[in-house]
Amino acid sequence: MKKILTIAGGFSTEREISIKTGRAVAKGIYKAGYESLFIDTAFPESIIQVDDSFNYEIEMMTVSKTPEKTKALIDTLKKLAPDKVFIGLHGGEGENGEIQKMLDDINVKYVGSGSVSSAICMDKNESKVFALKVNVPLANWKMLNNDEMYNDTIKELINSEYSYPVVIKALAQGSSIGVSILHSEEDIDHTIAMMNNIDDEFMIEEYISGRELSIPVIHNKAYPVIELIPNEGFYDYEHKYNEGVTQHVCPAELTEEQVETINSYALKMNEILDCKDYCRIDFILDGKGEFYFLEANTLPGMTELSLVPECASKVGYSFPDLMRLLIEGK
DSSP states (O other), X not given: OOEEEEEEOOSSXXXXXXXXXXXXXXXXXXXXXXXXXXXXXXXXXXXXXXXXXXXXXXXXXXXXXXXXXXXXXXXXXXXXXXXXXXXXXXSXXXXXXXXXXXXXXXXXXXXXXXXHHHHHHHOHHHHHHHHHHTTOOOOOEEEEOGGXXXXXXXXXXXXXXXXXXXXXXXXXXXXXXXXXXXXXXXXXXXXXXXXXXXXXXXXXXXXXXXXEEEEEEETTEEOOOEXXXXXXXXXXXXXXXXXXXXXXXXXXXXXXXXXXXXXXXXXXXXXXXTOOSEEEEEEEEETTSOEEEEEEESSOOOSTTOHXXXXXXXXXXXXXXXXXXXHHOO
């Protein structure tokens, strides 16, 4: 029986969601017939054997990454010698390529994209640069330098190069953390406050009004497109992880030609970004029928409300089946 280790938790702003993903993944792997182990990387010496009663719960405390914890994780991985690791981390070291490089360095196999691909996809600016190379449409955007991250400067930039509404996005956050849609000058103060609370770089982006669409790519195959219809606002953190506040339509109501187009764009991005095993690629479809690439997620959520499992279920994969597919490639 193969031994599969799920690592989750971690130290990023998405720690809570990562634990939910890790819990679901570890259970799914167990139900798929593997020996399933679980580690919260914030507590790397605590190894949990997953069975029917597994339900990892932990108080949401502030945890800090230290060299000692990194070394302890490496030592634990070497001792366990899993056949494969399933990375259930979101944001931070999970998606910026750091964990992937560590696993590569100690010759531990894992599900998902490599370190370079992960780092590029996590960087919203870099992934857009790659989209340009394969002619996938984009909203206009610009990185903000330190001198531009102030009220008056942002106001001038919007008035000279953009118009309301406009989007401010953190460069390397997931789950829509660090995203603000400014509808008028009245939104600038709280946006600046948000930026000051997140240790990241930011970009300004043209706002595209339209339908929010997401498409999983699994082993280089496009899966059914899903449309996200929030009760209000956009598909932000609250709408992603709270039940009943977003309507999911899968497969999305698109023409055959539109499906071919979005599949083509998704597969182009999957290839140019060198994603492996699985990813989720997000688009906006505007009122004129044009798709715009938003971002590629190399470690999309795997909670009960997550999109990849929902899309896979439409072509007959149960959650354990999906785990087996991702682990085995078939």
